[in-house]
Amino acid sequence: MDTLDARWAMLEPHTTVVGPDDDRPRPAVLLFHGCGGLRDHLPRYAEAAKAAGWRAFIVDSYGPRGWNRAFTLTTVCTGLVLRGYERAGDLLAAIKGISRRPDVDPTMLSLAGWSHGGWSIMEMMSEDPQPGRMGVADPESCDLSGVKAVWLAYPYIGAWAFNRMKPWRHCPRVLAMTARRDHLTTVSNAERVNAMIRDCGSEVESWIAEGTHAFDEPTSNGPMRHHPELTLEALRRFTAFLKDVAPDA
Numbered sequence: 650m651d652t653l654d655a656r657w658a659m660l661e662p663h664t665t666v667v668g669p670d671d672d673r674p675r676p677a678v679l680l681f682h683g684c685g686g687l688r689d690h691l692p693r694y695a696e697a698a699k700a701a702g703w704r705a706f707i708v709d710s711y712g713p714r715g716w717n718r719a720f721t722l723t724t725v726c727t728g729l730v731l732r733g734y735e736r737a738g739d740l741l742a743a744i745k746g747i748s749r750r751p752d753v754d755p756t757m758l759s760l761a762g763w764s765h766g767g768w769s770i771m772e773m774m775s776e777d778p779q780p781g782r783m784g785v786a787d788p789e790s791c792d793l794s795g796v797k798a799v800w801l802a803y804p805y806i807g808a809w810a811f812n813r814m815k816p817w818r819h820c821p822r823v824l825a826m827t828a829r830r831d832h833l834t835t836v837s838n839a840e841r842v843n844a845m846i847r848d849c850g851s852e853v854e855s856w857i858a859e860g861t862h863a864f865d866e867p868t869s870n871g872p873m874r875h876h877p878e879l880t881l882e883a884l885r886r887f888t889a890f891l892k893d894v895a896p897d898a
Contacts, residue, residue: 650786656738657746663712664743667695668704668752676757676895677704677750678800679743681766683863684726686711686718690865690880694761697884701891702898704753708743710736725765728809733768738785740773745791757895759798761887764833764863767804774799774817793819798894800887801825803862806834806842813842820851824890826883827855831862832872856886
C-alpha cells in the first residue's frame with residue numbers, strides 16, 4: 650500500500666500546473682476530474698483561477714495508472730473500481746505534495762471536484778484517517794488545516810457514496826453546485842447533504858444550476874447536455890468564490 654509521498658511521486662508527473670508567471674507563494678486550488686477523466690472544461694477553470702491570482706493544479710488520477718477513457722467509462726463510472734473512498738488517497742497525496750511547493754501558500758488551499766472528484770473530496774473529508782484507510786498507508790500524515798474552501802460541482806452522492814451523510818472532520822467554506830436535471834441525484838438529496846455539511850460548521854453556498862449533470866463539459870453524452878451559457882455562469886461563480894476566499898491573491 651502506498652504512502653502519501655509515494656502516491657504523490659506517482660501523481661506529480663501527471664499534474665498540470667497553471668498560474669501566474671512568478672515564484673511567490675500563492676493560494677492554490679487543486680482540481681479533480683470526474684469519472685470520465687480529464688476533459689476540456691478543467692483547463693478553463695484553471696485559467697479562471699490564474700486570472701484570480703491563484704495557482705491551479707489539475708490532478709490526473711488515470712494517467713499514472715495507465716487507464717484510458719474507454720476503460721474508465723466502463724469501470725470507474727460504473728463503480729467497479731476506484732470508488733470515491735479509494736481515490737481519496739490521491740487527494741491526500743496531492744494536498745501534502747502541493748503544500749510543500751515553495752510557490753504555494755500552504756495555509757490557503759482550495760479543493761475543486763467534479764462528479765467523481767467531488768465524491769472523493771467528500772469521502773476524504775468524512776473518513777477517519779486511520780492507517781490503511783482511503784487506499785494509503787499513512788492518511789494521518791496529511792494536514793488539512795490549510796484547506797480553506799471546497800468547490801463541489803454536481804458531486805456523486807448516489808448509492809455507492811456510503812458516507813454522504815457522515816459529518817466532515819474538517820469543515821472549510823463550500824460552494825455546492827447542483828444540476829437541476831441531474832440523472833444521478835435529486836435536488837432534495839443534494840440539499841440534504843449540503844445541510845449536513847452546513848451542520849458540521851461549514852459555510853455552504855448552494856447553487857441550483859438549470860442544467861444536466863456535467864453541463865459545463867463541452868460534450869453531450871446520454872442524458873448529459875452541454876450548456877454554454879450555464880458554463881460561463883459556473884466559471885464566473887468559481888472565480889468569484891476564489892476571489893472571496895483570498896481577496897489579496
